[in-house]
Amino acid sequence: MAAASAHSIDATPRLGQCLVISAPSGAGKSTLVERLRAEFTHFAYSVSCTTRAPRGQEQDGVDYHFLTREEFLARREAGHFAEWAEVHGNLYGTPKAPVEEHLAAGRDVLFDIDVQGALQVKSVFPQGLFVFILPPSLEELERRLRGRGTDSDEAIAKRLGNALGELGQAAHFDYLIVNDNLDTAADELRAIYVAGRTRTASRPGLLDALLAQWGA
Ligand code: ADP
Ligand code: 5GP
Secondary structure: OOOOOOOOHHHOOOOOOEEEEEOOOOOOHHHHHHHHHHHOOOOEEOOEEEOOOOOOOOOEOOOEEEOOHHHHHHHHHOOOEEEEEEEOOEEEEEEHHHHHHHHHOOOOEEEEOOHHHHHHHHHHOOOOEEEEEEOOOHHHHHHHHHHHOOOOHHHHHHHHHHHHHHHOOHHHOOEEEEOOOHHHHHHHHHHHHHHHOOOHHHOOOHHHHHHHHOOO
16 A cells, blocks of 8 residues: 555645534533534534533533633733623633634634624634524423523523524524424534535645646
8 A cells, every 4th residue: 555645635634623503592502512522522622711600510621611700801801712702691701722723733623602702703713614503492492491400590581581682693603403303403413513524625735635646
């Protein structure tokens, strides 16, 4: 078998891809993201900073970097974030440096961020895949928020109140997934990601390498 040459297609870089997933709270985004990450373990995950308190089993540095409001504002002033937003009364932000490092190294980065943040990321990384998860109905959204058992009545009311405004931004996303049947929604998300990996723009040099191999 021939040794890999400078023109080997294996030697051509694959650029990292941003997969950005947004939804009204309770639509099932975390559930879908968890499934995707279980299958594609190579994903880099963008661990956000937040001023909200940890919920359930959440771990600092894994699910979020949990910061005080003062710490968050100091990092924001220092230009630490690629985007930030106030969501349901708490501050959330995406640290910029780790994302840039992952993309440069060809690693795909998964973002689980709110709608305002996703649209900011779109202006920075327009080549990303932007996916909006919809609940099948507002009633089902409320059922899921209550069933999750992690939020107070006040927090649930706030999240439902924000949901309509968030749905109004869905048209700016590239893909819409209605999370009614979980398996179907998970299949759709998987298909979007897998198809995105084959984009021409994410394989610069591939065609040149093939043409060189073929003596063209
Ligand atoms: P989000 O991350 O969007 O806030 P979660 O993933 O935490 O939402 O889901 C909210 C609740 O709804 C969870 O209890 C989850 O198990 C449940 N859930 C998610 N997807 C479905 C679905 N397709 N059908 C029924 N329940 C779902
Ligand atoms: P939760 O508090 O339920 O984990 O998240 C509330 C909302 O904040 C969700 O829509 C979640 O996607 C969003 N969020 C999490 N991290 C970030 C972030 O870094 N930036 C922005 N803009 N939103 C985020």
